[in-house]
Amino acid sequence: DAGITQSPRHKVTETGTPVTLRCHQTENHRYMYWYRQDPGHGLRLIHYSYGVKDTDKGEVSDGYSVSRSKTEDFLLTLESATSSQTSVYFCAISGTGPPGNTIYFGEGSWLTVV
């Protein structure tokens, strides 16, 4: 295991409510990522962080925000959840960064928006 803990692992929430997913790492890695996984789409990058308070948008960032106040924690927030955000969310970390950085994934958070 790559020392990544995601919480909660499973959550059901109602449309319009805010949701925060937490990713905690014990590896002191610089890079942290949030991906979502949907059938037929593979994994798509939502946001990533390259350091404390340094974040950037990924491919599917609309409706999501992130924060990283400590090296070990990376939070993903859905300000007002919609049914299209029902997905499996994976946090990932990368220590070496470029070149050819290996990305390690957590075990996922299953989110259902009803």
Added chain:
Amino acid sequence: QQQVKQSPQSLIVQKGGIPIINCAYENTAFDYFPWYQQFPGKGPALLIAIRPDVSEKKEGRFTISFNKSAKQFSLHIMDSQPGDSATYFCAASMYAGNMLTFGGGTRLMVKP
């Protein structure tokens, strides 16, 4: 627009067979191509990776073939086993980059 296209979406082979999963990319700036393996309920894990300066890379029973001119690469699993049943993702990035673009995934089932 999906920059990495993966096929097939699903694949069933008999034990001992050689499943082949194909990927094609569009961005010629990509120069790092990893494959990830994912078991149900788990996160993806790096399996093998290749850079375009070689046409083939083997690690155990897993082989990546790379065709730079065609912008295609593929994963071959030799002597496949039921334990190889998983979802496989190809990906691409710039070697000096820090973001991976993934294909849509292939669900492989190896029958005993």
